Amino acid sequence: MFLGLFLLVLVIKEIIDFYLDIRNLKYALSHKEVPDIFKDIITDEDFKKSQSYLKDRVIFNLWSKAFDFIFTLLFIFILYPYIEKFVLSITSSFILQGLLFFGIFGLINLIISIPFDLYYNFVIENKYGFNTMTPKIFILDLIKSIILSIILGTPILSILLYIIKSDPNFWWKFALVIIVFEIIMVYIYPILIAPIFNKFTPLEDEDLRKKIVDLAKRVGFNIKQVFVMDASKRTRKQNAYFTGFGKSKRVVLYDTLLSYPQEEILAIFAHELGHYKKRHITISMLTSIIFYVFYIYITFIIFKFAPISKYFGVQKEFTLLTYAFIFVSSLFYFLTPLVNLLSRKMEYSADRFSAELIGTPYPLINTLKRLAKENLSNLYPDPLYRTWYYSHPTPSERIYYLLTLEREGKNENNNSSN
Ligand SMILES: [Zn+2]
Numbered sequence: 001m002f003l004g005l006f007l008l009v010l011v012i013k014e015i016i017d018f019y020l021d022i023r024n025l026k027y028a029l030s031h032k033e034v035p036d037i038f039k040d041i042i043t044d045e046d047f048k049k050s051q052s053y054l055k056d057r058v059i060f061n062l063w064s065k066a067f068d069f070i071f072t073l074l075f076i077f078i079l080y081p082y083i084e085k086f087v088l089s090i091t092s093s094f095i096l097q098g099l100l101f102f103g104i105f106g107l108i109n110l111i112i113s114i115p116f117d118l119y120y121n122f123v124i125e126n127k128y129g130f131n132t133m134t135p136k137i138f139i140l141d142l143i144k145s146i147i148l149s150i151i152l153g154t155p156i157l158s159i160l161l162y163i164i165k166s167d168p169n170f171w172w173k174f175a176l177v178i179i180v181f182e183i184i185m186v187y188i189y190p191i192l193i194a195p196i197f198n199k200f201t202p203l204e205d206e207d208l209r210k211k212i213v214d215l216a217k218r219v220g221f222n223i224k225q226v227f228v229m230d231a232s233k234r235t236r237k238q239n240a241y242f243t244g245f246g247k248s249k250r251v252v253l254y255d256t257l258l259s260y261p262q263e264e265i266l267a268i269f270a271h272e273l274g275h276y277k278k279r280h281i282t283i284s285m286l287t288s289i290i291f292y293v294f295y296i297y298i299t300f301i302i303f304k305f306a307p308i309s310k311y312f313g314v315q316k317e318f319t320l321l322t323y324a325f326i327f328v329s330s331l332f333y334f335l336t337p338l339v340n341l342l343s344r345k346m347e348y349s350a351d352r353f354s355a356e357l358i359g360t361p362y363p364l365i366n367t368l369k370r371l372a373k374e375n376l377s378n379l380y381p382d383p384l385y386r387t388w389y390y391s392h393p394t395p396s397e398r399i400y401y402l403l404t405l406e407r408e409g410k411n412e413n414n415n416s417s418n
Contacts (some may be wrong), residue, residue, distance in 0.1 A: 027382035050376040098161040171300035267363035274353025361402035
């Protein structure tokens with residue numbers, strides 16, 4: 001009964017995932033013309049290129065998801081029980097067994113993912129001129145992430161394993177440790193971890209720096225430093241973000257963004273400022289805390305009451321929990337649209353904030369168009385697909401929203417002057 005339910009949830013998740021991808025591709029390819037709103041900047045050639053980019057990515061996704069699914073089945077039926085047996089034969093210490101178990105699992109997972117990463121970056125992203133990563137950077141990134149996950153993973157896993165072993169009702173302590181870890185990461189990520197992978201230098205353009213600082217000051221934010229990140233060593237895609245809390249708080253612009261007109265960079269920055277000012281960062285953090293607690297609690301219940309060891313022949317708490325996690329994460333896949341709905345709401349509100357702060361929506365509109373063109377965005381995402389997966393409204397939805405705001409704003413002004 002449990003085995004049937006377990007497999008059913010896994011399979012349904014997989015089917016929906018596949019179905020949405022295919023639907024999205026079909027919908028996009030059924031359109032032959034650039035949407036009116038982009039006609040001034042996106043040529044037919046750009047549009048065809050964006051469709052072909054989408055096609056390549058969807059096909060790649062389907063393959064990698066199919067492999068993932070096969071590996072998941074392979075793990076739950078053969079590899080986890082086998083790894084468990086292996087670690088039990090090596091040591092009698094529960095914590096060491098657990099560390100070894102996750103270490104071996106992580107290593108196998110990494111080895112499986114490397115060919116996919118290589119193909120994605122050096123074939124697909126290369127074909128469309130996005131990839132700027134050299135094989136050397138790829139290998140260095142890999143080594144750095146392995147070292148980092150050992151340094152961060154070992155202590156946290158040891159604590160979690162200790163809690164599991166010492167308290168039969170461990171779920172809330174488990175959740176607490178995860179939450180504290182997440183909060184610590186938010187603080188230390190910009191200062192200690194991001195610099196391992198990228199160089200951050202203070203923005204040299206004094207004029208732009210001053211304008212950014214002034215804009216932030218207008219809404220009560222004291223920003224001392226604006227950093228430029230050397231994103232161009234991996235990709236030509238652009239971005240800007242706000243990161244950290246308290247003392248580690250900083251503005252980061254991708255160096256790939258610096259060729260944009262100043263007013264557009266400021267509009268993007270004002271959007272990021274909107275996320276801060278409207279407390280989106282705090283809301284996201286609180287939501288994810290609630291989410292974690294809920295997630296861990298359900299996993300605990302499955303761990304406690306589902307006959308996992310009967311069906312899969314495993315016995316150790318860490319292995320049983322791994323099965324429970326797989327089951328629950330498949331269940332939580334069905335919450336994805338809800339999480340993204342909240343995220344899209346926040347994006348609209350940050351766009352609105354930007355337009356109001358700058359006093360005009362046009363720089364943001366222009367930059368959205370430019371980003372859609374340069375990142376070869378899918379101009380016709382399937383409605384169901386985007387409801388499920390899109391964390392941001394589509395560029396055209398955002399542009400229409402901004403134009404509506406502008407029109408409403410004008411009407412209000414007219415009314416008040418009449
Ligand atoms: Zn945003």
